[in-house]
Amino acid sequence: MKALVCRMGGLGDSILIYPVLEILTKKGYEVTVWGNPEYFRLAEKAGFCKKAIFYEPKEEFGLKIIFSQNREILSGDNSIYINPVPEEQIWIVDYYLKKLGFQNEGFSKTLPIAHSFRVFKVQDSKKKDNNLCIIHPGSGSKKKNPDLIFFFELERFLKNSGFDVFFLLGPAEMELVKKIKNSVYLENPVEIAKTLLKANLYIGLDSGVSHLSSYLGIPSIVIFGPTSPSVWHPIGENFQIIWYEGCKACFPDVCEGRKCLDSESLLSKIKALQIYQKA
Structure with missing residues (x-):
């Protein structure tokens, strides 16, 4: 199963969705990220995603997760939209995982890339x-x-x-x-x-x-x-x-x-x- 995760933004914004990428990969998804590829090179090295791209992909995905309020991006029955900014005072990572039903999933607290x-x-x-x-x-x-x-x-x-x-x-x-x-x-x-x-x-x-x-x-x-x-x-x-x-x-x-x-x-x-x- 292929999954596409769309997250535009800076380095910090990008890093904060790494746990989502890691969990998807552990679940057996082949993950592609649509954002600033430079900010996801470390996710690639950690094995959290297969590739990161700058332009909208043409291939089909079984799951699409879009961190945006714009529901015109990648619209479809298999698209999940998440407001990048939480509506409550909750840690942003917990907020993302809660929105995806991943709140009970574990993720790395240290990025495994030194090797x-x-x-x-x-x-x-x-x-x-x-x-x-x-x-x-x-x-x-x-x-x-x-x-x-x-x-x-x-x-x-x-x-x-x-x-x-x-x-x-x-x-x-x-x-x-x-x-x-x-x-x-x-x-x-x-x-x-x-x-x-x-x-x-x-x-x-x-x-x-x-x-x-x-x-x-x-x-x-x-x-x-x-x-x-x-x-x-x-x-x-x-x-x-x-x-x-x-x-x-x-x-x-x-x-x-x-x-x-x-x-x-x-x-x-x-x-x-x-x-x-x-x-």
Whole structure:
């Protein structure tokens, strides 16, 4: 049986349907994904789908799952439409699985791809760069980003704590390339994954790179500002959330003050985490 899954969107949006792809494959479906193929290369390497395509397929599928409110896409009796944004405060992955009747199905909490790269396993810390922390200072929306000064203060703290640090930048951070000298620029998700796997620690915002880091099993700290971590937190078992609980998530209508992203408060919360206590 062939299944087609349609999911347009960014890296984070794509990663959050990986459990759906994995479950379908376990059920015996030959899965094709219609979306941005680059964002699903890692799903291919993990064995969660056969292929990812950019254009609408011409072949027939026994099952079609469309993450969209537009019911004109791939319409048919075998099409299932899912609103990409949940109507309730529920983790997005649980929401998707509930909609598909997969809520009792298991899925990988760590993306099984390290063997595909012929590199060390994520758990083998002895082969990682010594005390390396990777910081990703951007996201898909500037409304979710703290002031740049926060990241410079964070870098100073990490170095004083014995970490080697560099910043990972991508297309959303083009304007930061000249401002942050201690950085690496990457666009390819596979290369990003290979780079992240070298780290002992990752710190980032509510972004696709943060979702990937956590999913890879890297100890990760994910900063949420105006978005809700209860809905959008990453897949994984080794991440910690930094979030201001003094107000409700307000994205995309973000308030002007943005207390949730106050640099001093964020840095104070990060300093308090035990993840920084070296063995």
